[in-house]
Amino acid sequence: MTTTALKGQTVAPNLMGFTLPVTAAFGAFFGLLAGQATGAGALLGIIVGAAAGAIIAYVLVTMLPYKTGRLTAIAAIGVLGLLIGGMIGLIVGVLSGAALGWCAYWVHTGRYRASMPPYATAGQVLWHNTFKFICGAILFFLIAPIVTIIPLSFNAENFFTFTPEMLSLDPAGFSLKHYRDFFTNDDWLRPLKNSVIIAPFATIISVSLGTLAAIGLSQSHVPFRRAIMAILISPMIVPLIISATGMFFFYSQMGLFMENTFGMSKSLSGYIKVILAHAALGIPFVIITVTATLVGFDHSLTRAAANMGATPTVTFFRVQMPLILPGVISGALFAFITSFDEVVVVLFVGAAAQKTLPWQMFTGLREQISPTILAVATILVIVSILLLTTVELLRRRSERLRGLSPT
Amino acid sequence: MKLTTTLMASTAMVMAGTSAFADAHMASEMTIVSWGGAYSASQKAAYHDPYSEANGVTIVNDESSAEAVAKLRAMSEAGNVTWDVVDVVAADAIRLCDEGLALEIDFDTQLANGDDGSTASEDFGDLLVSDCFIPQIVYSTTAGYRTDLVGDTPPTSICAMFDLEAYPGMRSLEKRPINNMEWALLCDGVAKADVYDVLETEAGQSQAFAKLDTIKDNVVWWSAGADTPQLLADGEVIMGTTYNGRLFALIEEQNQPVGMLWDAQVFDLDGWIIPTGLSPEREARALDYVKFATDTQRLADQAMYISYGPARASSAPLVGQHATLGIDMAQHMPTDPENAKNTFLYNYEWWADYRDDLDAKFQAWLSQ
Numbered sequence: 078m079t080t081t082a083l084k085g086q087t088v089a090p091n092l093m094g095f096t097l098p099v100t101a102a103f104g105a106f107f108g109l110l111a112g113q114a115t116g117a118g119a120l121l122g123i124i125v126g127a128a129a130g131a132i133i134a135y136v137l138v139t140m141l142p143y144k145t146g147r148l149t150a151i152a153a154i155g156v157l158g159l160l161i162g163g164m165i166g167l168i169v170g171v172l173s174g175a176a177l178g179w180c181a182y183w184v185h186t187g188r189y190r191a192s193m194p195p196y197a198t199a200g201q202v203l204w205h206n207t208f209k210f211i212c213g214a215i216l217f218f219l220i221a222p223i224v225t226i227i228p229l230s231f232n233a234e235n236f237f238t239f240t241p242e243m244l245s246l247d248p249a250g251f252s253l254k255h256y257r258d259f260f261t262n263d264d265w266l267r268p269l270k271n272s273v274i275i276a277p278f279a280t281i282i283s284v285s286l287g288t289l290a291a292i293g294l295s296q297s298h299v300p301f302r303r304a305i306m307a308i309l310i311s312p313m314i315v316p317l318i319i320s321a322t323g324m325f326f327f328y329s330q331m332g333l334f335m336e337n338t339f340g341m342s343k344s345l346s347g348y349i350k351v352i353l354a355h356a357a358l359g360i361p362f363v364i365i366t367v368t369a370t371l372v373g374f375d376h377s378l379t380r381a382a383a384n385m386g387a388t389p390t391v392t393f394f395r396v397q398m399p400l401i402l403p404g405v406i407s408g409a410l411f412a413f414i415t416s417f418d419e420v421v422v423v424l425f426v427g428a429a430a431q432k433t434l435p436w437q438m439f440t441g442l443r444e445q446i447s448p449t450i451l452a453v454a455t456i457l458v459i460v461s462i463l464l465l466t467t468v469e470l471l472r473r474r475s476e477r478l479r480g481l482s483p484t
Numbered sequence: 485m486k487l488t489t490t491l492m493a494s495t496a497m498v499m500a501g502t503s504a505f506a507d508a509h510m511a512s513e514m515t516i517v518s519w520g521g522a523y524s525a526s527q528k529a530a531y532h533d534p535y536s537e538a539n540g541v542t543i544v545n546d547e548s549s550a551e552a553v554a555k556l557r558a559m560s561e562a563g564n565v566t567w568d569v570v571d572v573v574a575a576d577a578i579r580l581c582d583e584g585l586a587l588e589i590d591f592d593t594q595l596a597n598g599d600d601g602s603t604a605s606e607d608f609g610d611l612l613v614s615d616c617f618i619p620q621i622v623y624s625t626t627a628g629y630r631t632d633l634v635g636d637t638p639p640t641s642i643c644a645m646f647d648l649e650a651y652p653g654m655r656s657l658e659k660r661p662i663n664n665m666e667w668a669l670l671c672d673g674v675a676k677a678d679v680y681d682v683l684e685t686e687a688g689q690s691q692a693f694a695k696l697d698t699i700k701d702n703v704v705w706w707s708a709g710a711d712t713p714q715l716l717a718d719g720e721v722i723m724g725t726t727y728n729g730r731l732f733a734l735i736e737e738q739n740q741p742v743g744m745l746w747d748a749q750v751f752d753l754d755g756w757i758i759p760t761g762l763s764p765e766r767e768a769r770a771l772d773y774v775k776f777a778t779d780t781q782r783l784a785d786q787a788m789y790i791s792y793g794p795a796r797a798s799s800a801p802l803v804g805q806h807a808t809l810g811i812d813m814a815q816h817m818p819t820d821p822e823n824a825k826n827t828f829l830y831n832y833e834w835w836a837d838y839r840d841d842l843d844a845k846f847q848a849w850l851s852q
Contacts (some may be wrong), residue, residue, distance in 0.1 A: 085588075214795040234716040234717070234738070235738055236713075236714055236718065236738075237714060237718075238714075238717055240716045271571070324563050325558060325562065326558075326561075329559075329562035329563070329564040330562070330563075330564075331566055333563070336805040343513070343566070352681060426543075428515065428566045429515050429517075429544045429545060429546030429547075429548075430515075430544050432546075440520050441520075442708075442710075443550065443708045443710070444519060444520035444521035444522070444523075444547060444708065444709065444710055445520065445521035445522065445710050446708075446711070446713070446714045
């Protein structure tokens, strides 16, 4: 048995008393999941997993050097998985083999306490690692449901089901037909068009009004600032279904007025209604983000600009706007996503001609559980990721240009 | 060249002029509300497309039938009814008619006569359950089972749903008392004719709940028609109830290993209502549309796309083959004699009186 030369680590962990049980417990956890997934039963899974963990810990620690050991664990569990579950078993086996091998070394070399000061007690180290594990689990449970839908959207069948062909990674089990359906079916293209029309207009309105409101409310001489702020933010706080009911009656009257007085077509007035309703929902997000950025804004700059003879409008566009732009952009992004994802208000305010993507997904789920919904969801997830990445990159670039360090 | 253009342009103008004239008293755009999915698709193919082609009307489809009653109430209160024709089940139509939200129809003058010469009211017969409701299809709520998961003796009776010994596994039932209470009593030895009499009593209701209790732990409750097909395809349940058209699509179009259990299927009706409070042009257009969409041939055409029975007696002989699969549709209709050997008659009036009370009891029982 080799003694590790880590700083502050004088005693090598006890194999039988520490490394073995910990790895076995880790293995039992994997076994539990695998047992449930294969239908072999939780208890059997736990036993097999614990045994595998214990064997790996013992063999790796006593007989093999690090690299060979890791590879052996991967190969051994991988083959075991292949025998039990075929192709998908191999993948799961390789992953759990890698995890078990890592765990055995991680525990036995004492690396688990590498990030802690040497004087930390066993209890503190345990809590530190439990805490990291809980954080990891939270991230996992946040992301796992979203990740599950991505392979399902390539289903060759018309159901939300992992078919046996999919599980054995047979190409016949996968298809792009739901994506084809999305891009060719008028039932999906019209809502897509509507969403793409409604969201940008709603965003433009909420950004313009929201930014102005935030600037006004950040002036100390405005009376009743807090009350006005509370009213403006209320669409975010009031339950959506209540705003939606109110909006339904309000915008019905407004729609009739627009049609009768200005002679607008039903479809045009319908779009205006939904855009205004979504703008009202987006404004609070803009106000909050812009207000937050204005806290760091130095008001002597506007006075300096005025001193140099700039009109308030010029000051706003040339001095204040560039400095608060990151807040405005992230507010715009929130407003856009609010409108793009919104289903309750549009169900009330919109007519069928203004059906948006979330609305179509909602009725699709209720009436016909079709994986096209998953294909749309996958596309939306990818678009959201790209959008957020772009905004983040732009923000960093502008901060670099202004000599600020990215935060 | 110039002459040709002028001629063509003037011809077009004249034609546009005449068609505009002919329809001057009718709206040129209408919103039709329906259930979505394969059902809306069948209506589009059988009714909407031929109608818009013949009359140059733009038809917008709104898939809101599930909340039609609530939405129509709200629209009428707001004085802004945006729907022209609404597809609802008979029970909803009765409610809407009672509340004055649906237009009363004079069937014999406002609807087409049957192809066999019968008047509309003779042709629809008993299916005219309300003065506002123009029946369109007969559908049934019935059960389907996974042929590969029920063992060697596939179920032949609805009571298999309550037989956990012979058919262990999960089943799916609709999350409402309607149908489930009746089936529970039937399988607890109550005669078909006595079901509603027994269900009227406190003891009868307890009897039905007691029967449902025996399988409660093995039931997945569904609320959307698409749920049971998904659960059956997943193998998550071994049998479950849903609308017969959903099971047809699952079996014939998706080729899933599922069998139909027509026993004690419960017939229900689906059809059109026209909301009250439309402008005269829109109302004229809506009436013109339903007259077209509920004639003998159109109702028979719909059966080419979905396995729901046409509501007119005169349509039945015209039911042909499925539009894409080319299989005979008659044998898949809930009304086919072979399938309708044992049917259960849903009692609208009884449920109109007891629905609220039993809904509350059912929800309370569910949450116990």
